Amino acid sequence: QVQLVESGGGLVQAGDSLRLSCAFSGRSFSSYAMGWFRQAPGKEREFVGSILWNGNRGYYADSVKDRFSISRDNARTTLYLQMNSLKPEDTAVYYCAGRYGSVWPHPVQEYQYGYWGQGTQVTVSS
Numbered sequence: 223q224v225q226l227v228e229s230g231g232g233l234v235q236a237g238d239s240l241r242l243s244c245a246f247s248g249r250s251f252s253s254y255a256m257g258w259f260r261q262a263p264g265k266e267r268e269f270v271g272s273i274l275w276n277g278n279r280g281y282y283a284d285s286v287k288d289r290f291s292i293s294r295d296n297a298r299t300t301l302y303l304q305m306n307s308l309k310p311e312d313t314a315v316y317y318c319a320g321r322y323g324s325v326w327p328h329p330v331q332e333y334q335y336g337y338w339g340q341g342t343q344v345t346v347s348s
Contacts, residue, residue: 224248224337226318231342238308238346244301244318244339251299254337255321255329258292258303260314261341267317271303272328281328286312308346315341 230242246254257272271282271292280292291304301318319335329335 224254224320226320226337226339228316228318228339228342231316231344233345233347234308236309236346236348239304239306240308240344242303242305242316242318242342242344244303246299246301246320249322251294252296253322255323255325256292256294256301257319257321257329257335258301258316259319259332260312260316260344262311262314265314267332269330269332270316272330273301274326274328275324281330283330305344308344310346310348313344313346315343317341 225247227245255274258270259267260270261267269283271280273280273292273294277294289307293302318339320337321329321335
């Protein structure tokens, strides 16, 4: 059974950086495409970024492009989200998600992922 556990959230100020981690266990991490989503209070969950099994160039939502960077360490079975130049509108619960198998183009919809973590809160103060 796949398990995903996010960590690294917290309270930061606008302009700060934060790195989220997602620990993957239960299956072969390198066989999964991975993604990050977020949900702000009163809003629907939205796509943030995704990375394919081979860790090549990630794909990002326009709202975070050039500020966020997604990466993975297949040896450590961990997914990362480096968030720079944080803004108050980045405040949300951040979730990592996994999808088994080869996929193209990058999966950006919730239904395309079969496994989810419990989320980690990121709060950005102005």
